[in-house]
């Protein structure tokens with residue numbers, strides 16, 4: 001084993017840790033955006049939009065489906 005390889009073994013855990021932290025930061029950012037946006041429910045029958053729950057007050061039925069709004 002060369003000296004360079006032994007040095008790389010010492011450095012690699014640090015790089016791995018940095019990559020994991022970067023990935024964690026990338027993963028946490030979209031979660032925060034999703035948590036800040038209120039859920040929107042759209043009735044698939046009449047198109048009524050509500051943020052409360054999956055029950056449509058117009059159709060008086062459980063026809064609302066949750067819709068993810070793109071925030072860009």
Ligand SMILES: [Zn+2]
Pocket residue numbers: 043044045046047048056057058059060063
């Ligand atoms: Zn409806």
